[in-house]
Amino acid sequence: MSHGAGGGGGVEEPNLTPLLDLVLQLVMFFMLVANFIQQDFSAEIRLPTAVSAKPITAREPTFILVNVTSQGEVVLENRTLKYEKDPAQITTIMSDQYKRIQRVEGKDRAEQATVILRADAATSFDKVYRVMKACKAAGFSKVQLRAKVGG
Amino acid sequence: MSSRKRRxxxxxxxxYIPITPMLDMTFQLxxxxxxxxxxxxxxxxISMKLPTENTGGAVLNPDPLQEKKDNYTVVIYAEGGDYKLFDLKGPSFSKESLPPDLNRLRDELNVITSKDKVSMTLEIQDNLTYAKLIQIMDYLRQAGFMELGVSGMSKER
Structure with missing residues (x-):
């Protein structure tokens, strides 16, 4: 890139390199964030708000994220499960997950594994409770209910 | 951009490396x-422990020392997704058909002075929405009842 100076009659060119660097960094940031949202969260879920919900400071070492839509569909690892179609399916999948954690990370880690439950505000209690019971039947003992932090 | 080479x-x-198309594409992205x-x-x-076979309900913030605590039950009846009536049951008092007013519920529960020595189970009717459940739990936690549990409504009711 050349910079004309003085009265030499050279071609003036703006230095675009810092601008390009900045724009590429912004693109990279938005790409990473978009990917993160896609992996972990179901966009259909509208969480309720709770003042006393503790902000998440650190992620649980071992966790499984379970989303429950307002229709009662369970979104688990990019799969949508319909309870009415096969009531035992959720327990089977959760049980497989529990066994996988036991095998890969050890028994202690499996016992401390947390199920993170993100349910839509309009979901009825029975649809949330049956997921809790399925998790318990699969061997999990800890659950986190997710809510938006606020008043 | 230009570079001079002399051999x-x-x-x-x-x-010349034309960066204008790249910049255009980057801006579009x-x-x-x-x-x-x-x-x-x-x-x-809101962390909870999942229900055990004995209790049938999930327990919130379980005490690691497993201290024996007085257990109170708040039965929540629902209509149209919202809470309709509350029943309170505990070792020292029992009240039925309380109106759907969380301030009133808190006032009734304020007779319990040692809130840290109390575990409370919310027995919930199926059609209560998750938003209302979180609202009730949030209210009770703010009132000082930190050990909460949830369970489905028993079939006798």
Whole structure:
């Protein structure tokens, strides 16, 4: 890139390199964030708000994220499960997950594994409770209910 | 952008790398990601222990020392997804058909002075919405009842 100076009659060119660097960094940031949202969260879920919900400071070492839509569909690892179609399916999948954690990370880690439950505000209690019971039947003992932090 | 290379007596060659199309494409990508960006709200957690076979209900913030605590039950009847009536049952008092007023519920529960020595089970009718459940739990936690549990409504009711 050349910079004309003085009265030499050279071609003036703006230095675009810092601008390009900045724009590429912004693109990279938005790409990473978009990917993160896609992996972990179901966009259909509208969480309720709770003042006393503790902000998440650190992620649980071992966790499984379970989303429950307002229709009662369970979104688990990019799969949508319909309870009415096969009531035992959720327990089977959760049980497989529990066994996988036991095998890969050890028994202690499996016992401390947390199920993170993100349910839509309009979901009825029975649809949330049956997921809790399925998790318990699969061997999990800890659950986190997710809510938006606020008043 | 230009660079000059001179080898021997060969004339100077100016090499131009056109970055304008790249910049155009980058701006288009940036515009796409900015326009589709949907920031995730700050999420919080309410930790619970899942129900055991004996209790049938999930327990919130279980005491690691397993201290024996007085157990109170709040039965929540629901209609149209919202809470309709509350029943209170505990070792020292029992009240039925309380109106759907969380302040009133808190006032009734204020007779319990040692809230840290109390575990409370919410026995919930199926059609209560998750938002209302979180609202009730949030209210009780703010009132000082930190050990809460949830269970489905028993069939006798």
């Amino acid at each position: 021997g007596n060969s004339p100077a060659v100016e090499v 940036l515009f796409y990601f900015v326009s589709t960006f949907n920031p995730v709200p700050v999420e919080g957690q």
